[in-house]
Amino acid sequence: xxxxxxxxxxxxxxxxxxxxxxxxxxxxxxxEQWVRDAGFVNITHRRFKIPGNTWPKDPAMKKLGAWxxxxxxxxxxxxSLRLLCDVLxxxxxxxxxxxxxxxxxxxxxxxxxxWA
Numbered sequence: 210x211x212x213x214x215x216x217x218x219x220x221x222x223x224x225x226x227x228x229x230x231x232x233x234x235x236x237x238x239x240x241e242q243w244v245r246d247a248g249f250v251n252i253t254h255r256r257f258k259i260p261g262n263t264w265p266k267d268p269a270m271k272k273l274g275a276w277x278x279x280x281x282x283x284x285x286x287x288x289s290l291r292l293l294c295d296v297l298x299x300x301x302x303x304x305x306x307x308x309x310x311x312x313x314x315x316x317x318x319x320x321x322x323x324w325a
Contacts, residue, residue: 223288
């Protein structure tokens with residue numbers, strides 16, 4: 210993945226917009242402490258890499274990638290429009306143009322992106 214990837218640009222826009230409204234867009238690294246602060250004990254915190262689509266050869270990773278791809282393709286509009294239009298001031302048309310590129314890249318099996 211590079212800085213020129215439309216998925217990276219999209220992700221950064223969403224993160225910036227979430228911070229502007231006081232939301233934590235990347236809770237993963239903070240979850241363990243939040244759970245401890247809530248009084249839980251014997252906590253195990255593990256990170257997993259999940260491929261962004263079906264590019265892996267390993268059948269289990271390919272299946273995970275297919276699930277994440279389906280989630281992203283179905284949800285990309287829902288979690289982008291509000292942040293990009295209401296927070297960053299984009300027009301709906303501008304968001305749809307960006308999301309067309311995001312969907313194209315997410316489906317491209319030559320794009321070997323991970324979410325961690």
